[in-house]
Amino acid sequence: MQAEVINTGSELLLGLVTNTHLGYLAGELAPCGVTIARQVCVPDGPPIREALEAALDRSDLVFTTGGLGPTTDDITREAAAELLGLPLRPDEEILAGIRQRFARRGLPMADRIARQAMVPAGTEVLPNPNGTAPGLYFPPPVLGGHRARHLFLLPGPPRELRPMFVDHVLPKLRAVLPPSSFRERRIYRLTGIGESQVEERIGKQLEERGDLEVGYCARPSEVDFRLIGPPAILAETEPAIRAVVGEWIYSDGAALEAAVVDLLREKKLTVATAESCTGGSLAGRLTNVPGASEVFLAGYVTYGNEAKENTLGVPASLLAVHGAVSEPVAVAMAEGARRVSGARYALSTTGIAGPGGGTEDKPVGTVYVALAAEGYPTVVRRCYFPLDRVTFKHMTTSAALDLLRRRILGLPLELGGGSSSPRLG
Amino acid sequence: MQAEVINTGSELLLGLVTNTHLGYLAGELAPCGVTIARQVCVPDGPPIREALEAALDRSDLVFTTGGLGPTTDDITREAAAELLGLPLRPDEEILAGIRQRFARRGLPMADRIARQAMVPAGTEVLPNPNGTAPGLYFPPPVLGGHRARHLFLLPGPPRELRPMFVDHVLPKLRAVLPPSSFRERRIYRLTGIGESQVEERIGKQLEERGDLEVGYCARPSEVDFRLIGPPAILAETEPAIRAVVGEWIYSDGAALEAAVVDLLREKKLTVATAESCTGGSLAGRLTNVPGASEVFLAGYVTYGNEAKENTLGVPASLLAVHGAVSEPVAVAMAEGARRVSGARYALSTTGIAGPGGGTEDKPVGTVYVALAAEGYPTVVRRCYFPLDRVTFKHMTTSAALDLLRRRILGLPLELGGGSSSPRLG
Numbered sequence: 001m002q003a004e005v006i007n008t009g010s011e012l013l014l015g016l017v018t019n020t021h022l023g024y025l026a027g028e029l030a031p032c033g034v035t036i037a038r039q040v041c042v043p044d045g046p047p048i049r050e051a052l053e054a055a056l057d058r059s060d061l062v063f064t065t066g067g068l069g070p071t072t073d074d075i076t077r078e079a080a081a082e083l084l085g086l087p088l089r090p091d092e093e094i095l096a097g098i099r100q101r102f103a104r105r106g107l108p109m110a111d112r113i114a115r116q117a118m119v120p121a122g123t124e125v126l127p128n129p130n131g132t133a134p135g136l137y138f139p140p141p142v143l144g145g146h147r148a149r150h151l152f153l154l155p156g157p158p159r160e161l162r163p164m165f166v167d168h169v170l171p172k173l174r175a176v177l178p179p180s181s182f183r184e185r186r187i188y189r190l191t192g193i194g195e196s197q198v199e200e201r202i203g204k205q206l207e208e209r210g211d212l213e214v215g216y217c218a219r220p221s222e223v224d225f226r227l228i229g230p231p232a233i234l235a236e237t238e239p240a241i242r243a244v245v246g247e248w249i250y251s252d253g254a255a256l257e258a259a260v261v262d263l264l265r266e267k268k269l270t271v272a273t274a275e276s277c278t279g280g281s282l283a284g285r286l287t288n289v290p291g292a293s294e295v296f297l298a299g300y301v302t303y304g305n306e307a308k309e310n311t312l313g314v315p316a317s318l319l320a321v322h323g324a325v326s327e328p329v330a331v332a333m334a335e336g337a338r339r340v341s342g343a344r345y346a347l348s349t350t351g352i353a354g355p356g357g358g359t360e361d362k363p364v365g366t367v368y369v370a371l372a373a374e375g376y377p378t379v380v381r382r383c384y385f386p387l388d389r390v391t392f393k394h395m396t397t398s399a400a401l402d403l404l405r406r407r408i409l410g411l412p413l414e415l416g417g418g419s420s421s422p423r424l425g
Numbered sequence: 426m427q428a429e430v431i432n433t434g435s436e437l438l439l440g441l442v443t444n445t446h447l448g449y450l451a452g453e454l455a456p457c458g459v460t461i462a463r464q465v466c467v468p469d470g471p472p473i474r475e476a477l478e479a480a481l482d483r484s485d486l487v488f489t490t491g492g493l494g495p496t497t498d499d500i501t502r503e504a505a506a507e508l509l510g511l512p513l514r515p516d517e518e519i520l521a522g523i524r525q526r527f528a529r530r531g532l533p534m535a536d537r538i539a540r541q542a543m544v545p546a547g548t549e550v551l552p553n554p555n556g557t558a559p560g561l562y563f564p565p566p567v568l569g570g571h572r573a574r575h576l577f578l579l580p581g582p583p584r585e586l587r588p589m590f591v592d593h594v595l596p597k598l599r600a601v602l603p604p605s606s607f608r609e610r611r612i613y614r615l616t617g618i619g620e621s622q623v624e625e626r627i628g629k630q631l632e633e634r635g636d637l638e639v640g641y642c643a644r645p646s647e648v649d650f651r652l653i654g655p656p657a658i659l660a661e662t663e664p665a666i667r668a669v670v671g672e673w674i675y676s677d678g679a680a681l682e683a684a685v686v687d688l689l690r691e692k693k694l695t696v697a698t699a700e701s702c703t704g705g706s707l708a709g710r711l712t713n714v715p716g717a718s719e720v721f722l723a724g725y726v727t728y729g730n731e732a733k734e735n736t737l738g739v740p741a742s743l744l745a746v747h748g749a750v751s752e753p754v755a756v757a758m759a760e761g762a763r764r765v766s767g768a769r770y771a772l773s774t775t776g777i778a779g780p781g782g783g784t785e786d787k788p789v790g791t792v793y794v795a796l797a798a799e800g801y802p803t804v805v806r807r808c809y810f811p812l813d814r815v816t817f818k819h820m821t822t823s824a825a826l827d828l829l830r831r832r833i834l835g836l837p838l839e840l841g842g843g844s845s846s847p848r849l850g
Binding site: 030215275281302389390393 | 452723725735736
């Protein structure tokens with residue numbers, strides 16, 4: 001079933017507010033078997049009617065956001081009523097509710113506020129406990145000869161729209177859409193493997209079944225592999241997916257750092273970090289996770305050589321012979337961090353983030369990531385992420401987190417595949 | 426002049442990626458006298474042609490984003506060429522560039538990659554140093570009878586689109602749009618003061634002049650104060666703005682951490698960090714700035730009490746008497762970091778990021794920020810940012826950076842105004 005979303009609001013087109021409605025609605029509608037086939041953003045004013053007419057003729061479901069407020073440029077309600085030839089009538093209950101809201105806050109109520117209590121004949125009111133403007137549902141009878149069977153007018157502010165969607169739109173959809181259309185969504189988040197490898201190893205094969213919707217979303221170091229389909233089919237395919245790409249799957253939704261912190265908490269293990277090129281970002285990612293304080297002991301951002309020597313005990317000779325960006329220094333940093341902090345594990349990073357500092361042997365983007373672990377020899381990996389500074393840091397810290405994840409889970413300590421090869425273009 | 430933006434990409438409609446193109450393009454186009462009158466998002470595939478045709482007939486300028494890549498669903502280039510009846514020809518220079526990119530990284534180049542080197546006759550190539558797919562500019566002659574005079578096809582990833590826009594689209598617009606439409610945009614970035622205070626102190630007064638467009642964009646800890654107008658008027662108003670809100674202005678575009686690193690580099694000063702609750706984010710922000718290695722010596726993420734004692738020499742008695750989240754511990758951390766690193770300045774943070782750990786005296790969101798500086802007594806400030814963990818860390822690190830900025834510039838060391846008072850609702 002295909003939906004169309006019409007966002008109104010000059011603030012969106014002026015770039016003052018980022019449009020987050022599309023992502024929210026898409027996520028909520030997918031398990032209902034509804035795909036958003038088109039989204040359009042029009043300014044407050046006459047283009048709304050035109051967009052509404054086109055959408056009603058093109059899609060099964062139409063959602064509008066915004067334009068339900070009290071000001072003169074809020075005309076979504078009026079445009080829809082006029083287009084469908086429905087007279088507007090004041091709804092006493094809404095009016096009483098709005099009056100109460102104003103009275104409670106001791107504010108005078110301007111006449112134009114009452115506009116929000118006007119309801120087109122034959123439509124249903126969707127209550128808005130978080131604002132004055134209610135939403136509206138237009139059922140099939142009032143949509144007449146249009147293709148669309150359902151039209152929802154929703155408020156613009158996300159903190160009004162989202163609760164209304166959960167409390168009133170979803171129940172309505174469950175009541176009016178065929179039960180067979182409802183499906184489940186499952187997301188596998190992977191790192192260390194490229195989108196195309198996931199597609200080749202399992203995605204194509206699942207796509208060919210014909211009863212699953214297969215999708216990918218690649219970000220630096222990460223792939224989200226997404227399946228939508230009947231719950232039974234999703235459960236059935238799970239073992240096959242785990243069998244071929246299981247070791248790269250780090251969560252079903254949580255960020256990599258959250259997955260790693262959860263593993264550490266679960267097994268009561270501790271970690272420290274020693275960072276050069278990533279400059280605190282690795283510690284920063286770990287400590288973004290609530291509860292990180294249970295497992296994260298300390299981080300050392302040893303940017304200069306002196307700090308590497310003084311804080312972590314990296315031998316000056318090692319720095320002189322191999323340079324700060326080298327395998328032996330990465331190893332010494334990780335081992336030093338473990339020794340100084342007393343943590344079970346320590347991760348280190350040393351590399352050339354750029355834009356300056358590259359050499360022929362070690363071009364900008366070269367980085368060493370090491371993991372020192374109690375009871376194991378320290379491992380170190382060389383990666384190459386020739387990208388902007390922030391992406392370089394993100395990919396390097398992901399490689400480090402994945403190394404730790406793999407060590408904890410007893411998986412092969414490879415950082416191969418997609419993670420070391422950033423996507424081009 | 427009216428523009429229309431067509432975003433392609435199923436990942437946008439599926440809600441996997443937030444559409445940030447609209448905000449970016451709106452901001453860049455405003456000083457060119459161009460307003461975005463409509464934005465539409467269509468899935469990869471046939472709807473692109475239909476959207477393109479409608480847009481070319483409706484608007485003066487059309488921008489597409491996405492669909493220029495190598496896979497079969499990337500069809501924006503082909504759809505535009507077909508719609509306008511332009512034959513596609515391989516561009517040897519682009520092809521050589523793509524080949525080089527792959528060779529440099531030792532990756533094999535699939536045949537379909539070459540699609541990205543196809544160029545519709547009569548169009549101009551917009552180079553893409555950050556990806557394989559170049560952009561394309563369609564000048565008036567190839568747009569024939571359509572209303573639109575200029576069509577730009579831009580890549581989907583923001584890190585490719587944005588540099589291309591600045592380096593190639595803006596110069597082109599300057600060459601083809603009437604000079605009278607161009608205005609200048611000036612952005613003042615402020616921290617430590619709220620949006621409404623900026624409006625009250627100077628914004629209203631400038632708005633009343635009538636010859637300037639005044640805008641605000643508030644983010645946690647920051648306000649962008651934006652003026653668009655004739656260059657002479659902007660130059661004339663500058664002293665008045667500096668006179669009333671000058672001390673809160675940290676840059677005309679650069680991030681706060683970049684402004685601070687620039688100040689340190691300019692004056693050849695060094696800094697170190699000692700972080701508890703911000704967990705490496707302060708070091709991370711400083712080291713996001715290219716050239717940070719010249720001024721940033723070391724960072725200590727002393728999350729646990731032991732690390733605070735061992736690494737920074739915070740007395741155990743201080744921790745026992747006052748607790749880790751306290752003024753004396755913040756001071757001891759900053760002074761310890763300065764002593765251990767030998768830096769001219771050291772910043773420290775200790776607080777309660779939440780969700781757990783709050784008390785009646787020190788609720789979640791309480792944080793102390795201290796600055797130790799050679800030749801000055803150490804200063805410490807208590808702030809309160811009762812927000813989600815990531816926002817809390819951002820606001821705390823901003824407060825620390827601003828304290829250092831003010832010290833270097835000899836400004837009052839107040840963290841008052843908007844920065845300590847998070848915006849509610």
